[in-house]
Amino acid sequence: AQSVTQLGSHVSVSEGALVLLRCNYSSSVPPYLFWYVQYPNQGLQLLLKYTSAATLVKGINGFEAEFKKSETSFHLTKPSAHMSDAAEYFCAVSVPNFGNEKLTFGTGTRLTIIP
Amino acid sequence: DVKVTQSSRYLVKRTGEKVFLECVQDMDHENMFWYRQDPGLGLRLIYFSYDVKMKEKGDIPEGYSVSREKKERFSLILESASTNQTSMYLCASSPSALGSLGTDTQYFGPGTRLTVL
Numbered sequence: 001a002q003s004v005t006q007l008g009s010h011v012s013v014s015e016g017a018l019v020l021l022r023c024n025y026s027s028s029v030p031p032y033l034f035w036y037v038q039y040p041n042q043g044l045q046l047l048l049k050y051t052s053a054a055t056l057v058k059g060i061n062g063f064e065a066e067f068k069k070s071e072t073s074f075h076l077t078k079p080s081a082h083m084s085d086a087a088e089y090f091c092a093v094s095v096p097n098f099g100n101e102k103l104t105f106g107t108g109t110r111l112t113i114i115p
Numbered sequence: 116d117v118k119v120t121q122s123s124r125y126l127v128k129r130t131g132e133k134v135f136l137e138c139v140q141d142m143d144h145e146n147m148f149w150y151r152q153d154p155g156l157g158l159r160l161i162y163f164s165y166d167v168k169m170k171e172k173g174d175i176p177e178g179y180s181v182s183r184e185k186k187e188r189f190s191l192i193l194e195s196a197s198t199n200q201t202s203m204y205l206c207a208s209s210p211s212a213l214g215s216l217g218t219d220t221q222y223f224g225p226g227t228r229l230t231v232l
Contacts, residue, residue: 009155032218043119043205043223044158051218090157094218102148102173103221107157 002027002093006106014114019063019078021109023091026072033074034092034103035065044090050074061085086113118142119224121206127230134193136227138206145211147189148221149173149181152203164189196231203228 048059
């Protein structure tokens with residue numbers, strides 16, 4: 001079975017500083033990996049996804065993530081934090097399963113931006 | 116834009132009541148999902164459906180059932196609500212079933228915050 005672990009349930013960074021949110025996965029077959037963001041009082045929306053093409057994936061709002069097989073990681077980064085990035089971020093994994101695929105989510109990381 | 120709507124943003128029910136949570140998507144998606152979201156636990160899959168009248172159990176189906184009579188509508192049913200079902204419930208949909216091999220983006224509704232007293 002696949003799983004993801006998000007290190008740090010809360011992360012605080014100063015406005016303009018680097019954002020780094022950590023995600024490690026476990027899977028017996030090559031996985032597909034996703035980052036979703038949830039702004040206050042909203043549902044989740046996709047930031048980016050890795051589907052076995054380029055290992056460095058660029059997403060919306062200046063975020064990117066790099067798939068590192070040797071480290072089983074898919075960390076999310078943004079060079080310069082903005083106040084509007086304050087939200088909860090979820091890493092998720094799925095694997096091919098003959099049409100019966102489902103996402104397995106991490107426990108989430110709440111990002112706070114310090115003015 | 117894909118739109119997933121949920122019938123209520125906030126709902127308060129009493130223990131033992133039968134509760135219906137409705138979800139509608141407007142993009143002709145094949146797959147629909149119900150999750151519950153709890154602090155520190157992330158999102159956990161309750162049920163999903165990859166076709167009309169089809170359903171599959173997720174990771175935590177106990178105490179829940181679902182109905183999908185039409186492609187665009189997926190209902191979550193709590194037969195007899197209990198206090199431990201107090202949670203945020205999120206519905207999602209994704210475009211294709213077979214052939215996507217797990218790469219589909221899921222589109223989420225705004226959520227229903229259910230309180231069971």
